[in-house]
Amino acid sequence: MAKCIYSILDKAVSTYNLDKSEILYLLKTEENDKIFSAADKVRKKHVGDKVHLRALIEFSNYCKQNCLYCGLRRDNAKIARYRLETQEIINLANKAAEYGYKTIVLQSGEDLYYTINKMSKIISEIKKFDVAVTLSIGEKTFEEYKAYREAGADRYLLRIETTDEALYDKLDPGMSLKNRTRCLEDIKRLGYEVGSGIMVGLPGQTIESIAKDIIYLKSIPVDMAGIGPFIYHPDTPIEKIEGNFFELALKVMAILRLLMPDINIPATTAMETLNPNGRLIALQCGANVVMPNATETAYRKHYEIYPGKICMGDSPKHCRFCIENKIKSINRNVAESKGYHRSNS
Ligand code: 5AD
Ligand code: SF4
Ligand code: FES
Numbered sequence: 001m002a003k004c005i006y007s008i009l010d011k012a013v014s015t016y017n018l019d020k021s022e023i024l025y026l027l028k029t030e031e032n033d034k035i036f037s038a039a040d041k042v043r044k045k046h047v048g049d050k051v052h053l054r055a056l057i058e059f060s061n062y063c064k065q066n067c068l069y070c071g072l073r074r075d076n077a078k079i080a081r082y083r084l085e086t087q088e089i090i091n092l093a094n095k096a097a098e099y100g101y102k103t104i105v106l107q108s109g110e111d112l113y114y115t116i117n118k119m120s121k122i123i124s125e126i127k128k129f130d131v132a133v134t135l136s137i138g139e140k141t142f143e144e145y146k147a148y149r150e151a152g153a154d155r156y157l158l159r160i161e162t163t164d165e166a167l168y169d170k171l172d173p174g175m176s177l178k179n180r181t182r183c184l185e186d187i188k189r190l191g192y193e194v195g196s197g198i199m200v201g202l203p204g205q206t207i208e209s210i211a212k213d214i215i216y217l218k219s220i221p222v223d224m225a226g227i228g229p230f231i232y233h234p235d236t237p238i239e240k241i242e243g244n245f246f247e248l249a250l251k252v253m254a255i256l257r258l259l260m261p262d263i264n265i266p267a268t269t270a271m272e273t274l275n276p277n278g279r280l281i282a283l284q285c286g287a288n289v290v291m292p293n294a295t296e297t298a299y300r301k302h303y304e305i306y307p308g309k310i311c312m313g314d315s316p317k318h319c320r321f322c323i324e325n326k327i328k329s330i331n332r333n334v335a336e337s338k339g340y341h342r343s344n345s
Pocket of ligand 3 (some may be wrong): 292310318319320322323
């Protein structure tokens with residue numbers, strides 16, 4: 001029997017498994033609404049209506065890496081670099097905890113300034129605020145990951161970006177897919193909740209490779225998957241692309257929800273950058289997490305991974321209440337728990 005959207009979606013919602021050709025069918029079809037509504041139902045059934053908020057603290061925009069697509073790459077001399085001191089980071093996290101956030105995400109470029117000692121101190125101090133701590137600070141050695149886990153970090157975010165090795169080598173000079181997967185394996189082995197994900201719309205990326213990315217994320221398996229559309233940054237060497245990858249990124253996200261029904265899936269900032277309602281749309285197509293910015297306003301404009309990032313002129317407090325109101329406007333509520341994946345099942 002020839003495959004059709006209904007048979008594939010039926011299979012997905014009853015087995016949570018699709019083979020590569022079926023994933024490709026979904027990626028290629030124009031019947032996106034059917035996929036989105038199936039993902040929304042699966043989200044509701046498995047993780048419910050609560051939305052988990054994660055406070056994002058962008059504590060340093062220094063980066064030793066040179067990813068072709070990213071505004072923080074080391075060769076971008078046009079951005080003003082900043083880094084926050086230990087106590088400033090702890091204070092910001094404290095403030096975020098007071099605003100009711102139950103998870104603090106510490107994100108930076110790959111900045112060697114933060115030694116194991118500094119980072120461990122930051123983590124252990126923030127853990128005193130009764131929050132979950134997520135790190136998003138890039139590729140490290142097993143020993144570093146181990147030290148941070150022992151200091152109290154609960155989760156780690158490291159997007160694989162793409163599993164297409166040729167594309168990876170081209171876009172991430174000096175880095176390798178092999179080391180990236182090693183990092184994710186170490187993170188998993190150390191008992192962190194693992195967050196990964198990809199960018200959708202990278203120049204040279206194929207639909208075929210996105211299908212493989214989805215299969216890879218399921219194989220880890222991830223506890224959290226963040227999917228963001230690629231957004232061209234003029235201060236990078238990457239070729240300019242036409243097109244807006246919001247819809248395709250949304251579809252990749254929805255397919256992940258179908259295949260991994262109880263994981264945490266954020267409605268990403270990059271989605272909202274391309275669509276003024278992007279996060280609320282994503283929350284209705286499979287997502288159950290939002291990561292509002294909790295960085296002080298003055299630093300935000302310098303953390304320009306891609307242009308047009310939302311919330312640039314806003315304060316941590318403003319974003320906290322803005323997002324809660326948005327969430328309520330679609331009849332959903334902010335969760336009060338820490339939102340571990342393991343407690344979803
Ligand atoms: N457009 C969209 N997302 C980007 N990232 C980096 N550069 C871009 C870009 N130009 C994403 C990467 C990285 C995350 C922090 O930001 O996926 O993991
Ligand atoms: Fe650095 Fe991450 Fe940007 Fe790559 S994507 S240049 S590692 S901040
Ligand atoms: Fe930052 Fe709405 S979440 S302004």
